[in-house]
Amino acid sequence: MARKDFLDIASLTREEVDLLLDQATPFKELFTRSVKKVPALKGKSVLMLFYEPSTRTLSSFEVAAKRLSADVIDLDVPHSSVTKGETVKDTVDTLQAMRADYIVVRHKMSGLPQAIARQTRASVINAGDGAHAHPTQALLDAFTLREVFPDLAGRKVLIAGDILHSRVARSTSRLLLKLGVEVGFLGPGSLLPLSGPEEIRRFTDFDEALRWKPDTVYLLRVQMERQDAQYFPGVQEYHRVYGITSERLDRIRGEGVYVMHPGPVNRGVELCHEVMDYERSLINQQVENGIAARMAVLYSLKPQTDLQDTDQGHI
Amino acid sequence: MRLFIKGGKIAAEEGPLTAGDVLIEDGVIAAVGEDLGAPPDTQVINAEEKIVAPAMFDAHVHFREPGQEYKEDIAHGTEAAINGGVTGVVMMPNTSPAIDSPAVVRSILERARDVSRIPVYTSGCITKDRAGSELSGIDGMRQLGVVMLTDDGDPVANPAVLKNAMEYATPFGMFFASHCEVAELSGPRALNEGKVSYQLGIKGSPACSEEICMDRDIRLAYAAGARIHIQHVSSAIGMETIRWWKQMGAEVTAEVSPHHLMFNEEDIGDYDTHYKMNPPLRTAEDNAALLEGLKEGVFDLIATDHAPHSKFEKEQDFVSAPNGITGLETALVSLHDRFVTSGQIGWDLIVKRYSAEPRRMMGLEVVPVEESKPAELIVFDPGGETTFSREFMRSKSSNTPFLDQTLQGRVDLVVRGSEILLQR
Numbered sequence: 001m002a003r004k005d006f007l008d009i010a011s012l013t014r015e016e017v018d019l020l021l022d023q024a025t026p027f028k029e030l031f032t033r034s035v036k037k038v039p040a041l042k043g044k045s046v047l048m049l050f051y052e053p054s055t056r057t058l059s060s061f062e063v064a065a066k067r068l069s070a071d072v073i074d075l076d077v078p079h080s081s082v083t084k085g086e087t088v089k090d091t092v093d094t095l096q097a098m099r100a101d102y103i104v105v106r107h108k109m110s111g112l113p114q115a116i117a118r119q120t121r122a123s124v125i126n127a128g129d130g131a132h133a134h135p136t137q138a139l140l141d142a143f144t145l146r147e148v149f150p151d152l153a154g155r156k157v158l159i160a161g162d163i164l165h166s167r168v169a170r171s172t173s174r175l176l177l178k179l180g181v182e183v184g185f186l187g188p189g190s191l192l193p194l195s196g197p198e199e200i201r202r203f204t205d206f207d208e209a210l211r212w213k214p215d216t217v218y219l220l221r222v223q224m225e226r227q228d229a230q231y232f233p234g235v236q237e238y239h240r241v242y243g244i245t246s247e248r249l250d251r252i253r254g255e256g257v258y259v260m261h262p263g264p265v266n267r268g269v270e271l272c273h274e275v276m277d278y279e280r281s282l283i284n285q286q287v288e289n290g291i292a293a294r295m296a297v298l299y300s301l302k303p304q305t306d307l308q309d310t311d312q313g314h315i
Numbered sequence: 316m317r318l319f320i321k322g323g324k325i326a327a328e329e330g331p332l333t334a335g336d337v338l339i340e341d342g343v344i345a346a347v348g349e350d351l352g353a354p355p356d357t358q359v360i361n362a363e364e365k366i367v368a369p370a371m372f373d374a375h376v377h378f379r380e381p382g383q384e385y386k387e388d389i390a391h392g393t394e395a396a397i398n399g400g401v402t403g404v405v406m407m408p409n410t411s412p413a414i415d416s417p418a419v420v421r422s423i424l425e426r427a428r429d430v431s432r433i434p435v436y437t438s439g440c441i442t443k444d445r446a447g448s449e450l451s452g453i454d455g456m457r458q459l460g461v462v463m464l465t466d467d468g469d470p471v472a473n474p475a476v477l478k479n480a481m482e483y484a485t486p487f488g489m490f491f492a493s494h495c496e497v498a499e500l501s502g503p504r505a506l507n508e509g510k511v512s513y514q515l516g517i518k519g520s521p522a523c524s525e526e527i528c529m530d531r532d533i534r535l536a537y538a539a540g541a542r543i544h545i546q547h548v549s550s551a552i553g554m555e556t557i558r559w560w561k562q563m564g565a566e567v568t569a570e571v572s573p574h575h576l577m578f579n580e581e582d583i584g585d586y587d588t589h590y591k592m593n594p595p596l597r598t599a600e601d602n603a604a605l606l607e608g609l610k611e612g613v614f615d616l617i618a619t620d621h622a623p624h625s626k627f628e629k630e631q632d633f634v635s636a637p638n639g640i641t642g643l644e645t646a647l648v649s650l651h652d653r654f655v656t657s658g659q660i661g662w663d664l665i666v667k668r669y670s671a672e673p674r675r676m677m678g679l680e681v682v683p684v685e686e687s688k689p690a691e692l693i694v695f696d697p698g699g700e701t702t703f704s705r706e707f708m709r710s711k712s713s714n715t716p717f718l719d720q721t722l723q724g725r726v727d728l729v730v731r732g733s734e735i736l737l738q739r
Binding site: 010089107109110111112114115129130131133164165167170193194195196197 | 508509510513514515516517518585586627630631632633634635
């Protein structure tokens with residue numbers, strides 16, 4: 001793969017996806033050994049640039065980079081400096097001085113990693129931008145599903161929750177579609193896109209969605225901070241209508257349906273606490289696979305930082 | 316000074332092109348006709364295979380002066396206008412300070428007198444500082460020649476304030492211009508709500524935000540007996556709203572911008588901020604409907620909404636980057652390239668909608684290429700090409716989708732009175 005950046009799923013070819021998924025497998029096997037490290041990125045530095053608070057994704061990237069023997073710099077950025085008048089160019093100039101080979105960026109603005117990538121020779125990895133994309137999450141989700149269903153083509157995945165504001169829904173659905181999976185969206189009408197992708201089934205009724213016979217229900221985290229906009233009347237009603245209640249869990253168990261969630265979960269909102277102990281929950285597997293998938297991404301990218309550097313690295 | 320423009324095809328707002336020479340003496344068109352023959356001591360311009368047309372007039376420009384001269388100023392903005400074949404402009408009042416008092420109007424007009432080779436008109440705010448509450452210095456601005464009142468990008472949210480303003484200012488012969496949106500619906504992001512906003516993960520601004528405000532403002536004007544002009548209509552339903560109110564007999568005019576005719580949300584691609592403006596680009600269906608609306612006369616005029624921004628501002632991420640693109644230098648050539656060469660519109664439409672009607676709206680004399688009229692015309696080479704490089708542009712900014720593109724058509728000559736403003 002000759003790609004410099006990993007910014008979204010849309011631009012990946014099917015071959016690149018397969019390559020990344022295949023690459024993640026040996027990395028995951030590594031975790032069972034006593035020495036969990038390979039020297040692939042020795043001498044390279046990976047800069048963590050998280051403008052949004054994150055523990056899971058940030059630590060997952062850190063572990064992934066360290067297991068590839070890279071140096072990790074966690075830049076403790078003020079969470080809003082770009083919005084307070086610092087331009088992308090200013091930020092990139094600062095980063096350039098640190099000579100990072102890889103920049104892992106998360107920001108609440110959709111499109112910000114793209115703007116950074118255009119202005120640096122370092123490889124930029126999108127760790128989540130606004131509601132746009134979370135491509136490494138998509139990769140780990142596909143990897144996790146592939147462990148359960150070696151042939152993904154024709155499988156059905158129902159993504160449920162706040163589709164409208166979810167970068168996970170966008171990236172994961174796109175990647176699953178590329179792999180031949182049928183995708184359905186379930187959520188309150190106010191949280192589904194008005195004119196969504198035509199190839200995705202749209203449900204506003206959980207029971208109707210289950211009659212579509214999904215193999216997996218992928219729950220999204222309800223963003224509690226969005227509650228001020230009144231997209232739905234309240235969390236109890238949400239749980240009753242769009243969550244996995246204990247009654248729905250019984251039905252799901254009976255039909256052998258798997259459950260996924262990008263974490264962290266809101267118990268009593270998108271799922272009842274019993275789901276966490278459900279035998280077909282893939283939630284913990286997703287966390288472990290996240291490290292392997294992110295190793296595969298870091299390993300596959302080609303930073304251009306070794307090219308001649310007379311103009312401070314701008315391209 | 317005598318100028319003889321030989322062998323061109325003369326464009327008018329009605330009818331086909333007519334062959335003819337044009338003789339200009341002392342800033343007035345002395346004669347128009349075939350085979351006139353140039354008098355002695357006359358500068359001769361060969362216009363064979365070229366169009367001779369009235370100069371354009373742009374009723375919607377942002378010149379950023381005072382306050383944001385790093386983006387544009389009156390000196391550069393007016394030169395950009397000339398570069399695009401435009402010899403008169405109406406400035407929008409969203410400067411800093413806003414154009415909401417006679418003092419600011421006076422300073423702008425004095426500045427224009429010093430630095431500009433073409434007349435500059437300015438609109439004035441409806442409310443102080445465009446804040447939507449207290450009325451601006453309306454009569455004082457009127458005495459300095461302001462006829463158009465608008466709060467520009469921040470429409471008056473409170474309908475009672477707007478209705479009072481309309482009832483107050485209409486007896487003075489002033490009219491209103493509306494940039495239409497409902498702030499609560501559209502939010503701060505200039506991107507159409509639809510397929511592309513979903514893909515890009517940015518909450519979009521629905522067309523109904525613009526359509527509701529448009530309908531509200533025309534309704535208020537209708538009730539108040541005011542004249543209203545709707546700016547940069549971007550949607551098919553918006554166009555039909557204008558049509559309906561015209562049929563009702565409302566005193567409404569409307570404009571369409573070249574970019575809303577030519578581009579749609581799909582052009583944004585991977586967050587290209589050169590396609591970010593407000594109202595946003597909508598769909599291919601809207602493009603087609605707007606062009607029909609222009610041909611059917613629903614739109615009275617074409618205006619660019621020339622909105623310069625610096626390079627570093629447009630290099631930000633899509634959400635943070637400011638709204639707007641430049642248009643003065645590209646409008647005429649791009650309209651020719653996209654619509655005239657393919658036969659979808661003719662020069663009569665361009666002259667009517669980008670030269671005559673905007674002047675009429677502002678209460679100005681039109682400038683047809685006819686005997687005894689003041690000379691204010693362009694020579695346009697339909698077979699020529701224009702490359703919109705940074706070097707070509709006279710504006711301080713070059714935030715246009717046409718940057719570094721080559722389009723068919725070229726403004727070769729711009730004349731105003733006895734002065735040649737531009738000659739290529």
